[in-house]
Amino acid sequence: MAFGLQLSQRLTQSLVLAPQLQQSLALLQAPTLELKALVEQELQQNPVLEEVDELEKPLTEDGEQVEAPDLAEPPEDLGEDLSEPGPVKEGAEPVDDFQAEFDKLVQLDQDWRDHFAQANAPVRTSTEEEEKRQFMFDSLTAETSLSQHLLEQVRDTSLDEEGKTLAELIIGNIDDYGYLTLPVEELAASAAVPMEKIQAVLAVVQTFDPAGVGARDLRECLMLQLDRAGQKNSLAYRIIRDFMEALGKRRIPEIARGTDQRVEDVQVCLESIARLEPRPGRAFLSSVEQYVAPEVFVHKTGEDFTVTTNDEQVPHLRISNVYKDLMSQGENNAEVKNYIREKIRAGKFLIKSLHQRQQTIANIGREIVKRQRDFMEKGVAHLKPMTMAQVAEVVGVHETTVSRAVSGKYIETPQGVYEMKFFFTAGLQGANGQDVSNTSVKDMIAEIFKNENTAKPLSDQEVVKMLGDKGISIARRTVAKYRDELNILPSNLRKVY
Numbered sequence: 497m498a499f500g501l502q503l504s505q506r507l508t509q510s511l512v513l514a515p516q517l518q519q520s521l522a523l524l525q526a527p528t529l530e531l532k533a534l535v536e537q538e539l540q541q542n543p544v545l546e547e548v549d550e551l552e553k554p555l556t557e558d559g560e561q562v563e564a565p566d567l568a569e570p571p572e573d574l575g576e577d578l579s580e581p582g583p584v585k586e587g588a589e590p591v592d593d594f595q596a597e598f599d600k601l602v603q604l605d606q607d608w609r610d611h612f613a614q615a616n617a618p619v620r621t622s623t624e625e626e627e628k629r630q631f632m633f634d635s636l637t638a639e640t641s642l643s644q645h646l647l648e649q650v651r652d653t654s655l656d657e658e659g660k661t662l663a664e665l666i667i668g669n670i671d672d673y674g675y676l677t678l679p680v681e682e683l684a685a686s687a688a689v690p691m692e693k694i695q696a697v698l699a700v701v702q703t704f705d706p707a708g709v710g711a712r713d714l715r716e717c718l719m720l721q722l723d724r725a726g727q728k729n730s731l732a733y734r735i736i737r738d739f740m741e742a743l744g745k746r747r748i749p750e751i752a753r754g755t756d757q758r759v760e761d762v763q764v765c766l767e768s769i770a771r772l773e774p775r776p777g778r779a780f781l782s783s784v785e786q787y788v789a790p791e792v793f794v795h796k797t798g799e800d801f802t803v804t805t806n807d808e809q810v811p812h813l814r815i816s817n818v819y820k821d822l823m824s825q826g827e828n829n830a831e832v833k834n835y836i837r838e839k840i841r842a843g844k845f846l847i848k849s850l851h852q853r854q855q856t857i858a859n860i861g862r863e864i865v866k867r868q869r870d871f872m873e874k875g876v877a878h879l880k881p882m883t884m885a886q887v888a889e890v891v892g893v894h895e896t897t898v899s900r901a902v903s904g905k906y907i908e909t910p911q912g913v914y915e916m917k918f919f920f921t922a923g924l925q926g927a928n929g930q931d932v933s934n935t936s937v938k939d940m941i942a943e944i945f946k947n948e949n950t951a952k953p954l955s956d957q958e959v960v961k962m963l964g965d966k967g968i969s970i971a972r973r974t975v976a977k978y979r980d981e982l983n984i985l986p987s988n989l990r991k992v993y
Contacts, residue, residue: 521900544836642777647667655700658689662687666697666701673775679712735766745988748762790913791805791857810850813846820840860916868880875911880932881934884899901916937968937970941959944959959979
């Protein structure tokens with residue numbers, strides 16, 4: 497068998513996005529809060545770019561102050577040819593040497609470092625102030641996890657060292673919701689101790705705060721909570737202990753017969769059970785708050801709606817005049833000029849991409865308001881079907897561009913703040929021939945169930961008939977699908993006796 501190398505040609509087709517196009521698409525898709533991070537990264541990588549201060553008006557390329565331009569209109573000079581150096585602006589301080597200019601910047605940077613080092617030097621005149629400072633840091637609060645909260649309680653128990661070790665083992669196998677995830681048999685085998693010992697320590701852990709922690713299932717969790725509240729002999733405790741399956745299916749008459757109680761009393765008891773916490777560790781879950789900044793604002797002015805973009809949150813960039821002056825110096829070699837020229841080109845493309853981003857989002861926002869005028873005036877019930885292809889055709893961009901432009905972005909309307917994707921919905925055929933948004937239909941279904949007689953809850957087929965009376969043709973399985981999305985139980989589980 498012989499081995500060798502062979503050279504051959506093969507023709508293939510592949511889609512490759514240029515780096516500049518990838519950057520433009522990333523800017524278009526990024527929400528405002530992420531956009532700042534992307535621009536900050538470009539500012540660090542491209543030395544010719546600088547951000548205009550909020551209180552400072554943007555400058556022209558000649559260094560003159562002008563009124564802030566509308567971001568929907570890109571500057572005309574963004575595509576100018578940089579192959580030839582431009583003239584030195586009048587009144588500018590001449591730059592004799594490229595290296596001297598950078599030496600000056602280095603010295604200025606060092607001066608600022610020395611200034612901040614001196615300004616931030618710790619000055620403490622006494623031990624008392626040092627103690628106050630340390631007390632302040634010690635007083636800073638931090639979120640405590642469920643396991644930390646339980647481990648702190650282990651120290652206050654009367655368990656011996658072995659018992660505390662087993663308690664820590666049990667707590668290590670309690671999930672974020674407060675349930676024990678491993679069977680007692682496996683815990684006993686892993687610790688090489690009798691199962692009775694593990695059960696005894698588990699009983700101690702189950703007395704910890706929050707009530708119900710350490711339970712192995714929902715039934716035990718609810719029983720622990722009632723026991724902690726002194727209701728071990730109550731009707732609620734009996735129902736959970738003996739009729740948990742019937743309780744989950746809300747078979748109230750069956751529970752009433754089994755407990756020898758009236759249906760009304762069982763109904764009241766179930767309401768108290770519903771107030772128990774099915775997930776004891778929920779309070780210790782880390783809260784993740786999501787902050788959004790609307791990209792588009794819609795305001796009603798007279799009979800019309802005005803659409804504006806959130807230009808204040810978009811960084812305003814310009815090309816530094818220092819590097820423009822360096823380009824005009826004849827003493828700089830070709831390598832330096834080529835480097836600056838490429839950075840200026842990249843900077844201007846970034847500025848142009850930011851303007852195009854705002855223009856695209858503004859155009860899409862105007863088309864949304866135009867097509868959803870009834871929603872802006874009357875609310876969700878009047879939302880109309882709308883596809884991204886329809887908006888893309890009017891705006892003059894591809895459908896995927898619309899998808900990127902609205903992804904993760906919000907619009908502030910007279911009806912509240914909504915994600916821009918909210919307005920793109922499919923439709924159902926109405927009796928009058930007009931399409932109705934499925935979001936509007938879902939809102940109608942929610943309103944129907946809200947106003948139903950709980951003693952005789954409506955079935956999905958009855959909802960189909962009620963919508964048909966309003967001119968909306970819809971299948972029963974579609975109603976069931978929307979009901980599930982609205983987190984509404986079936987009719988047999990909604991009945992109140």
